[in-house]
Amino acid sequence: MNASLPVVVIGAGPVGLAAAAHLLERGLEPLVLEAGERVGAGMLSWAHVRMFSPWRYNVDRAASALLERHGWRLEDPEGFPTGADMAERYLAPLAATPELAPRIRTGSRVIAVSRWRRDRMKDAGRADTPFLVRYVDSRGEHDIRARAVIDASGTTSLPNPMGASGLPARGEAAVAAHVVHGMPDVLGRDRDRYAGRRVLVVGSGHSAFNVLNDLATLAGEAPGTRIVWALRRATVARVLGGGEHDQLRERGALGLAIKRWLEAGVLRAETGFHLESLERTDEGIVARDGERALPPVDEIVSATGFRPDHRILAELRLALDPGTAAPVALAPLIDPNLHSCGSVRPHGIAELAHPDPGVYIVGMKSYGRAPTFLLLTGYEQVRSVVAGIAGDHAAAARVELVLPETGVCITRFADEGEGAPPNRCCAPPLTDSAGLAEAPASATVGCGTGCGSGRPAASAACCA
Template sequence: MNPVVVIGAGPQGLAAAAHLLERGLEPVVLESGDGPASAVSEWGHVRLFSPWSELIDPASRRLLEPTGWSAPETGYPTGTQWVEEYLAPLAEALGDRVRYGSRVVGVGRKGRDLSVDAGRAEQPFVVHVRRADGEEERLEAQAVVDASGTWRAPSPAGAEGLPALGEHAAVEAGLLDHRTPSRDEAAELAGKHVVVVGSGHSAATAIGDLAAVVRREPGTRVTWALRRGTVGNAFGGGSADELPERGALGLRAKKAVEDGYVDLVTGFRTERVLVEDGRAVLVAEDGRRLDPADRVVVATGFRPDLSFLTEVRLDLDVRLQAPTKVATEVDPNLHSCGSVRATGATDLAHPEPGFYIVGAKSYGRAPTFLAMTGYEQVRSVVAELSGDHEAADRVELELPDTGVCGGSGLFDAPEQATSGGCCTSAPQLVQIGTRTDG
């Protein structure tokens, strides 16, 4: 019988393989990088806001424990620690079922393109793979689980979802980066002007680290540019967040603004990035210009890479590019208060039987994906693939409340009209550090 192909050897991909083995199904995990969880390794300097107890998949634990591995019990690991102490041992336990340097470039049905109905469901999947040496191969699979994540598809600075004019040139000049700097990298920016674009957890992490540099080196400047006309939920849920470390990220960012270490600019929708005298100048759609920056950190989220799925029949939300039933739970345009519901095989199913997108990619462009969300997804999906429909339908996870209310807020509302939604009023914290052409 053909194996189940899992795309990506990150936390959810490796967990899917462990669940498949436990249910008697043979996995093949295809990873484009040269080691396990290669994407996590790229942000290894970042400390997770989930504790160890929520970062280890139960089936993976059961696979690892007979090898003499023992689970870390307490604390909040960095990405590097997560890899070294859990994900790398898990990949090793899976052995040659994990293939590195194997990039998936296409998925389809054997002998059937996207338009063909006849006999489609009876045909195996065909996964086209390009190896690191440039050779290509074609694998047949009984099912495909896409756990490839979104890390390598960051959203650009441009407000309309496309790169701002000049954004690529600023990247090539080393002035703009779509990656959150490490603390050491942040320290190297002492005495310089840094602009952070974005409002999620990555942006809050960067703001917290850069504010610490400003405290030590008062000549350092940090400008935080938000697209929305209100602060909204940029500071997160604070003490109301049921994940304390997640709430603490926003509280640190809020204090940095209150204490004057960071200039917060709202309603700034980047149209172009100019490179002037070796520095980057962000220009908004309304003509405002930020002061020249030595470094621009773009932390505007991520998006799914769907380029290799053009021959798979997908049911995706038009806004988030997430499975439609998942999107109704996580869409920031709609979601107002409290937590979201855990999702399983039924929510993740597509018109292509046997194909599932799991992990961060299942949220499409929506933010705030938790590892334990993905572990519940793969448990349910693998149960469905094994024929255990009762287990697949069962929900074994209640997600923690974010403490954030009011959805995404009013996009064009002026700051003074802001409201925090159904829980608390949004903070009134704006220190404008811009100049206007004219």
Template sequence: MGDFSSVIKSKKIDIRWRLNMNSLPVAIIGGGPVGLAAAAHLAVRDVPFVLFEGKSEVGASILEWKHVSLFSPWKYNIDRAAKSLLEKESWKEPAGDHLPTGEQLVRDYLQPLAETKALKPYIYTNAPVQSIYRKGIDKIKDHNRENTPFIIRYKQDNDQKTLRARAVIDATGTWFSPNPIGAGGVPAIGEQEAKDSIYYGIPDVKGKDRSRYEGKTILVVGSGHSAIHTLLDLAQLKEAAPSTRILWAIRRNSPNGLFGGGQEDALPARGQLGLALEALLSKQKVELISSFEMEQIDRVEGRLSIVGVQNESPISLPLVDEIVANTGARPTVDYHRDIRYQLDSKLESVPALAPLIDPNIHSCGTVRPHGEKELRQPEKNFYIAGVKSYGRAPTFLLATGYEQVRSIVASLAGSKKEAERVELQLPKTGVCKSDFLAKRSCC
């Protein structure tokens, strides 16, 4: 009889927690396109939410490359739920076939979306999240875990604050966690000491950063879209300032695999990437250093001496003035430590996504549609979405992230069939992100 009473008591506690949990908001971490899309879908379904953005405004990471154009036009970059909210207010929809810059994406879409009546009261800016955990229980404890609210600890106005949530969607991206430039994914010896001469990202070579690179010797490290964008801009700068010297170091033995789908690409701007890169190399405006493994950086009379390995032999590069690091990014998981999460051992992506997005096999157009089911974590109702769900894989498109959060929100709202019905058509062929001479693009 005692045991039976204990079971009844436990069930009553579970029911009470479920009722309380349903009244709690969903916490969204990250105020970029995917985080705001998640907020829009929750708002449309009248599901309470709070969005935490660590920077002073939404779209902060995009503003880091605001001078860069996306290769996908507006029609691929506006979420459907977000559009429905914007249409209720005085918003002018951009032309669907236009390729927006990062600045335009923020100014003409993300900022107006964040200002809508449905979203604005629930967006906390300057509110970096410091930890996520279950109320009163640690990572080890199993009992009643799924019926216990999450606690979001965050900092705002120099104070530590907390908020209870029934679910968490982490859409913080990876932009502010760039990979180092040393071989093997670790910092080169001396990289930290040389950081004032290393730009991690896509510099505004033709704008505010022009004086930093004009007439200098610059080493670009990396072989992705960011590196190619940087090379194309530096090549234009070299035309105006012929003393500018451009070195390009890649780990692969040839750039041929970077030429993409060309004229066959469904996104013309993406297809032009390879054509522009090929033309740049054929004109010898860039000095290619292939099969290069960066090992050490030293300062020599105000310049940088770079030592590495090429085809198993030591090599010293010409002295350079600046380095542009375009070696990708990786997810940060510091505030996940006290909840149960998993990442793929190779890509650091959500585990179930790894075989779908492996860049050794897939471009962004060949990624199979996926949603809530593939994004589940061991911690129930905790999700990693957007580019962060891809880990180190560079094959992400905004349309993919929008579909991810649509499916997640449908599941959280109890619409399991809608969550399972994942429909997404992506442009095929070529690389995931690109740039070209007339319209440089990013994602």
């Protein structure tokens, strides 16, 4: 294959730009195609959210080395950035460096990737044939050939539906005007939408925690604000996290904050609720699980996560796990059915390879439908992948990452049956009088994380 061809990187978020920095460091030519009008567009969709992990866990080594050559310094390694901070204080300066600036095209949405003059059926010469990347911008459609493709486009464009069967709940489309996916800015831009209203939050991850914490704060300021939290778990014990034992202390603080709101009665948790339908009534929108109905609400926040969109890679030969939709070798390491304590080890090119050599899905998208992704994991992924593309197989195989501990490792809970994974690493939870779990201080393993709160009292996430 022509070594002068660029490596196309899809997405100019933190993992995509880290990939570009590593490519430059290896003497390879990157071309970054970003659908948004500016770099970090995905992070700016949750600009108000403060991350769980401090700056030092959110900056890539090759990217920071490139920035430092131009006078940039990481001002507060132990501070906790928001999505806006990451985009404006890290990604924008990185993209503006003279090395990267001419190699980034914003407003350029990739719509398909294939092999040049080889459709998915063709075998002959496939591995030695360049990729064809088609993208669209304000001037129309364009094709470019590439020696390799690194897809770091993330998952935020395709939210999960709210229905318990993986499909939209019946009536979900009809009430779409009253549904927000992800993390609205409850205490800022979107305050008027929720103040004094009845709000249903669906989901049990850290994105839901962020929204619940902000809504609970709003309830103290705006009389009439009522919050119902619907989650499928039979108790909240499993989802509250590591508390004071979490090495990412801001993530632990968020779980403790939700526990306090529950104990104070500010939040009403509806556990064991499997959403089947949403119905507009004269009293409001009613969510149902069979014959069980929740109180009518005015607004719904769907914090049920996102799923990867692989349609742009449909003409390539991918090996994706049928459950998680992650690369098949990575899937067993991240499958939440097997890793309820988040014991995901660092990984690289070996776990990310596909039958079509030279294409790699990295960052949050590499996890498919699995949660708990750390930016550090994505940076290690692209370091390994780029080393492999450059032919440095020894470096590609090395592990150069030590993940922070979550502080809690519990793999079986009282609400789970005998089909649950065995408890391999620590003691069961200790339950207090409110029925909420407290974790033993000795229980620690390496873990990932999800998205977090916009306020310092409950700061949050690590997202790609």
